[in-house]
Amino acid sequence: MPELPEMEHYKLQLNRFILDKNITEVQINRNKSVNVVPDVFIQKITSQQITQIDRRAKHLLFYTDNHYVLLLHLMLGGWMFYGLEADKPKRTVQIRLSFGEHHLYFIGLRLGYLHLHDIKKVEEILSDLGPEPLSDYFTESAFRDMLRNKHGKLKSVLIDQRFIAGIGNRYSDEICFQAKILPSRNITQLSEQEINELYHSISTVLKTAVENGGYMEHPFFSGDSLTGRYEDLLKVHGREGEACKRCSSMIKMELISSHKTYYCDGCQH
Known part of the structure; x- marks a missing residue:
C-alpha cells in the first residue's frame, strides 16, 4: 500500500x-x-x-x-x-x-x-489523523511529548495513523532499522538516546524515500525514471533471508500486530 x-x-x-x-x-x-x-x-x-x-x-x-x-x-x-x-x-x-x-x-x-x-x-x-512527520511542527520536543503517555510495541505505534500520519508497514521497518532499534521493543523501554535516534530516523528515511520516488512499481508517466527508485534502497523490508547491509547478519521476519515485520537482530537492539 x-x-x-x-x-x-x-x-x-x-x-x-x-x-x-x-x-x-x-x-x-x-x-x-x-x-x-x-x-x-x-x-x-x-x-x-x-x-x-x-x-x-x-x-x-x-x-x-x-x-x-x-x-x-x-x-x-x-x-x-x-x-x-x-x-x-x-x-x-x-x-x-x-x-x-x-x-x-x-x-x-x-x-x-x-x-x-x-x-x-x-x-x-481526516480529523483523527496524527501530525505530519515531515512538517515543521513535528519537532523532537513535540515527538517526545507525544511518546510520554504512549504504550505498545514500537512497530504498532509507528503505523498508528492517529499517532503519526502516513507511516505504514514498509517504512516503519526501515525507520526501526535506521534507528538500530528492534520493532518489537515496547515504546516505554526506549532510552532518551534511542528516542533521539528514532526521531531523526523518521525524517531521514521518509525524506530519502520521497527524493527517490518511493517504491511504486509502475512509472507515473512515459519516460519516468524516478518513480519507484527507493525500492532498491530498502534495507530490511521484504528482504527476509538476505544478509544485512550493515552487519551481514540474516534479516528476519515475524508478525507484529498481524503485520509482516522485517528486521536485523544483529544490529537492531
Missing part, C-alpha cells in the same frame, strides 16, 4: 502536470470507486480547474475552483499514470480525468477510491 513517500511523490508530480488545468472530461468505469452517483460526480467536476493539490497522510486532495475536493486513497494495489491515450498502460482503468489530450488514469482501485466532498466534510474525515 502506498505510504507517505509515494503519495508525496505523486503530489509533487501532479503539481507539475495538472495544477491550474481544467478537467475537460471524466470517465468512470467502476461506480464503487466513487461515493456519489457517477452522473453527479461527472457534472460537479467537469470543466473545473484543479486549484490546489495537497497530501494528508496517505491521502491526496485535489481542490477544484467550485470548492469541492477529490479525496484519493489508493489503498492496496492502486496507482496512477499520466499521459496520452497512446501511452496508457494495458491495465484496467477505474477512473480517468482528462486534461485536453492528456489523461490522469486511476488504476487498481479495487479497494481504493476517489471521493467527492466539500471542504468541511474532508476536514471531518
Whole structure:
C-alpha cells in the first residue's frame, strides 16, 4: 500500500502536470470507486480547474475552483499514470480525468477510491489523523511529548495513523532499522538516546524515500525514471533471508500486530 513517500511523490508530480488545468472530461468505469452517483460526480467536476493539490497522510486532495475536493486513497494495489491515450498502460482503468489530450488514469482501485466532498466534510474525515512527520511542527520536543503517555510495541505505534500520519508497514521497518532499534521493543523501554535516534530516523528515511520516488512499481508517466527508485534502497523490508547491509547478519521476519515485520537482530537492539 502506498505510504507517505509515494503519495508525496505523486503530489509533487501532479503539481507539475495538472495544477491550474481544467478537467475537460471524466470517465468512470467502476461506480464503487466513487461515493456519489457517477452522473453527479461527472457534472460537479467537469470543466473545473484543479486549484490546489495537497497530501494528508496517505491521502491526496485535489481542490477544484467550485470548492469541492477529490479525496484519493489508493489503498492496496492502486496507482496512477499520466499521459496520452497512446501511452496508457494495458491495465484496467477505474477512473480517468482528462486534461485536453492528456489523461490522469486511476488504476487498481479495487479497494481504493476517489471521493467527492466539500471542504468541511474532508476536514471531518481526516480529523483523527496524527501530525505530519515531515512538517515543521513535528519537532523532537513535540515527538517526545507525544511518546510520554504512549504504550505498545514500537512497530504498532509507528503505523498508528492517529499517532503519526502516513507511516505504514514498509517504512516503519526501515525507520526501526535506521534507528538500530528492534520493532518489537515496547515504546516505554526506549532510552532518551534511542528516542533521539528514532526521531531523526523518521525524517531521514521518509525524506530519502520521497527524493527517490518511493517504491511504486509502475512509472507515473512515459519516460519516468524516478518513480519507484527507493525500492532498491530498502534495507530490511521484504528482504527476509538476505544478509544485512550493515552487519551481514540474516534479516528476519515475524508478525507484529498481524503485520509482516522485517528486521536485523544483529544490529537492531
